[in-house]
Amino acid sequence: MTGTKDRILAAGAELFRQGGYAGTGVKQIVEAAGAPFGSLYHFFPGGKEQLGEEVVRSSGMQYIALFDLFVKPEAGLVDCIEAFFAAGVTSLLETDYVEGCPIATVALEVATTNETLRQATADVFTAWIDAGTERLEKFGLPRESARTLTITLITSLEGAFVLARSMRSTEPMAVAGTAVVDVARRLLAELG
Template identity: 55%
Template sequence: MAGIGDSGEPGKSKDMRGGRGANRDTRGRIMEASGDLFRRNGYTGTGLKQIATEAGAPFGSIYHFFPGGKEHLGAEVIRWSGAMYLRLFETIMDAAPDVLTGVHDFFAGAAETLRETGYADACPIAAVALEVASTNEPLRQVTAEVFGSWIDAGTERLAGSGLSRETGRMLMISMLAGLEGAFVLSRALRSTEPVEVAGATAVAAVREALGRVQPDVARTPSSEEIR
């Protein structure tokens, strides 16, 4: 999951990056630069001097705003990025005429961002989680909190469409796991196909679940029809 793009129309894909510029104060620039670099280079592959340079900020300002150093900064960036991605999800779902279109649009936005950034920008939360899960317990806990908030929000959204909370939670976990895995494959293959396939699979799964409680739900639309 990343930042909200320009399009707010149903059926339109969204830019999934967290563009720099919304917050031009020094702390904001440091946060935004860190998020970009974690997404591209990973947590361990990103140095504080690199962050300061990217942010156009004095090196000492990092310790001014984040006295705990890189781990403190990393935790704040994970929480900030997680909240931003959650707003993106809610914005896309709110703009869509139905839950199937919303799920499609979310995955379509992820594919578009990968393509436009040369397969460099994916999910900074997953990038950090993969690196720190066995080596940094405080950061692991923060990534777990963010993933948990996404799962809870998606569960509520799907339950609101008529599904049980149990089914909604299962679907949301499946969609999130599919998206994060698809990011890895897409970056390695330099192809959006894995994200597109994961999206089509997610739409089909939600449609099937809805069909059990809403017999009049139409057949799963193709990507061309849903656009």
């Protein structure tokens, strides 16, 4: 059985992904977690800000697993990138465009207003870039090229989620995926 703190973190992640940090109240979170109200402050004495930071950090680290899931050198680089964006389309359709990335959602809201959460989102994005760079190097790309492609992939995927959710269309995800594949092909061609 999942502990109360884990349920609160999971509920916070889900609600932040759907409604953002500012649009989610602590009462909503504890209700969604099936937890007593006081338990939030027991586990997160810093209140919503501490909960938000822990949600960002724990959710963000879970997303690193996507690199292991989708980036497999035996599959080929282009196929791996296409799989990333296909999964994005699936997520959008299965959630009726409600769910996006909780890290990006929080980052957009707090980048200029909350240093603790800004730093947490920056740390997560940096970890994603480092993890992606490491995995993309396995395709024979030099470190700098692997980092460039990782940043291109992450920014394109995140931007595609924003546009797709707003437009209620998977077109931005398809266009972004094609653009990242083009960058990957160019970098692979440079290897000779």
